[in-house]
Amino acid sequence: MLAALSLARRGLGIVWPNPAVGCVLVRRDLGHRVVGRGWTQPGGRPHAETEAVHRAGGLAKGATAYVTLEPCNHQGQTGPCAQALIETGIGAAVIALEDPDPRVSGAGIKRLEDAGIKVSVGICEDEARTLNAGYLMRVTQGRPLITLKTATTLDGRVATAKGQSKWITGAPARAFAHGLRADHDAIMIGIGTALADEPALTCQLPGLKDRSPLRIVADSRLRLPADSRLAKTANQVTTWVVTTAGSAGAKRKALEDKGVEVIEAETGADGRPDLDWLVAEFGRRGLTRVLVESGGELAAALVKADLIDRLAWFRSPKLIGSDGRGAIAAFGIDGIAEAPTFTRDSIFDAGADVLETYHRAT
Numbered sequence: 001m002l003a004a005l006s007l008a009r010r011g012l013g014i015v016w017p018n019p020a021v022g023c024v025l026v027r028r029d030l031g032h033r034v035v036g037r038g039w040t041q042p043g044g045r046p047h048a049e050t051e052a053v054h055r056a057g058g059l060a061k062g063a064t065a066y067v068t069l070e071p072c073n074h075q076g077q078t079g080p081c082a083q084a085l086i087e088t089g090i091g092a093a094v095i096a097l098e099d100p101d102p103r104v105s106g107a108g109i110k111r112l113e114d115a116g117i118k119v120s121v122g123i124c125e126d127e128a129r130t131l132n133a134g135y136l137m138r139v140t141q142g143r144p145l146i147t148l149k150t151a152t153t154l155d156g157r158v159a160t161a162k163g164q165s166k167w168i169t170g171a172p173a174r175a176f177a178h179g180l181r182a183d184h185d186a187i188m189i190g191i192g193t194a195l196a197d198e199p200a201l202t203c204q205l206p207g208l209k210d211r212s213p214l215r216i217v218a219d220s221r222l223r224l225p226a227d228s229r230l231a232k233t234a235n236q237v238t239t240w241v242v243t244t245a246g247s248a249g250a251k252r253k254a255l256e257d258k259g260v261e262v263i264e265a266e267t268g269a270d271g272r273p274d275l276d277w278l279v280a281e282f283g284r285r286g287l288t289r290v291l292v293e294s295g296g297e298l299a300a301a302l303v304k305a306d307l308i309d310r311l312a313w314f315r316s317p318k319l320i321g322s323d324g325r326g327a328i329a330a331f332g333i334d335g336i337a338e339a340p341t342f343t344r345d346s347i348f349d350a351g352a353d354v355l356e357t358y359h360r361a362t
Helices: 002-011 048-060 081-088 107-114 125-131 133-141 171-182 191-197 249-257 275-284 296-304
Strands: 022-027 033-039 064-067 092-095 118-121 145-153 157-159 186-190 214-218 239-244 261-265 289-292 310-316 342-350 353-360
Touching: 002 022, 002 033, 002 048, 002 064, 002 125, 022 048, 033 048, 048 064, 048 081, 081 107, 107 118, 125 133, 133 145, 145 171, 145 296, 171 310, 171 342, 171 353, 186 191, 186 296, 191 214, 191 296, 249 261, 261 275, 289 296
Parallel strands: 064 092, 092 118, 145 289, 145 310, 186 214, 186 289, 214 239, 239 261
Antiparallel strands: 022 033, 022 064, 145 157, 310 353, 342 353
């Protein structure tokens, strides 16, 4: 199952709205030989089980299938994976996690059992749940998993008082950050970051440049220039600009002519796009994992709205001082008891810097 989970990770960022699934077929009668391996392919198809069966060929008959998520039981662009496993003649199935999708939700397991296949559920369930947390959140809550990524000094500053930020962290940490981009469906910034930094928001790691995520700019007044780097490359990397209703027609047309999709969001009390509506819209569009690389204002708004699920926090062994710019703007905390709390999952060395990852405490 751990091998299947490792295979599943290959799909993160490139299979949405589908889950990233891994499948390993093992013939116990052949000395526990692995005869087939599969994972969800780019765009979400073929599914992992179909891929593993195809690779195994005739050796799949009588195998035990180790699958990280319950095989689907509904007819989509392809047939049900549960039925494909049955027709292949597997002898048993070991499933990490039941799929909460109403079209599946236990029906795939029942279909296998009704066909006389022995099914075990719950092996490495926690690991599988963590891996597909974004998919599970979209299915059960209607929105994607939101991860805030930031890079700060030891005293929590992202830039000097004059706005200089290149480079707070070194090359190894920046490579880690590009790896995060590669396994997310989308990356979101605010218009302030777009104007100040002129970012490309692509993955620049060798061999992974084709895994650049969809790009999203939160831009209430539609200030993103049509000649910006993001707009000029919108036909190469999908780019959404989220604005408020009734945005200026000429500005909108100029962006759309470049290939940018402009999304008019419902407006919140502050006159900006309503964030609850926005993340629900992301869910409706199929996004499961969104990486936020914004400045302090958007980060604070998301924290205040209780929409940050994970943190990827890079720390550099530098100090800037209180006149530097903070990672998160004020969001109205009066007492410590009100502060959002996170639990650390991991800590990695990234050259001279450190990457800490957290999930929201429950």
